[in-house]
Amino acid sequence: MNQEHQGQGEKHLLPIGSVVKFKDWDQTLMIYGRMQNDSKTLKRWDYVACFYPHGNLTKDSNIFFNHKDISEVVFTGYINDEEIAFRDALLEGIEKADKAAAAAADQDK
Structure with missing residues (x-):
């Protein structure tokens, strides 16, 4: 199909x-x-x-x-509960890493 x-945005991962x-x-x-x-x-x-x-x-x-x-x-x-949990954890970790990187960049200014 x-x-x-x-264009579901960066919050979506296939x-x-x-x-x-x-x-x-x-x-x-x-x-x-x-x-x-x-x-x-x-x-x-x-x-x-x-x-x-x-x-x-x-x-x-x-x-x-x-x-x-x-x-x-x-x-x-294939999407099952394990995939959904992994994807959510991956996105959460990336969001935290991006925030930490942005904060570090702000401190360097």
């Missing part, structure tokens, strides 16, 4: 196994990780995905992106 991404598309790219991607940190740039990405249906072929074929980049959710991955 196809559904258009409704479960692993979800298949998505970008606006200007026909390749479908399958999400296999969330809240990925780039150790070189210290940038945090909402998702890491691989080409669908090919899978994770090499470390160089990982695609990092943010929720706002999604134009279509082709398939939503």
Whole structure:
């Protein structure tokens, strides 16, 4: 079932196994990780995905992106109570980390 991404904001994270598309790219991607940190740039990405249906072929074929980049959710991955609890804890931890980083940045001014 196809559904258009409704821009649900940063508070929403798709479960692993979800298949998505970008606006200007026909390749479908399958999400296999969330809240990925780039150790070189210290940038945090909402998702890491691989080409669908090919899978994770090499470390160089990982695609990092943010929720706002999604134009279509082709398939939503499995959601159960464990997934919901994990997602909520993940979002709560990120919110706390973001607040701490903002407070530290304010102190440096």
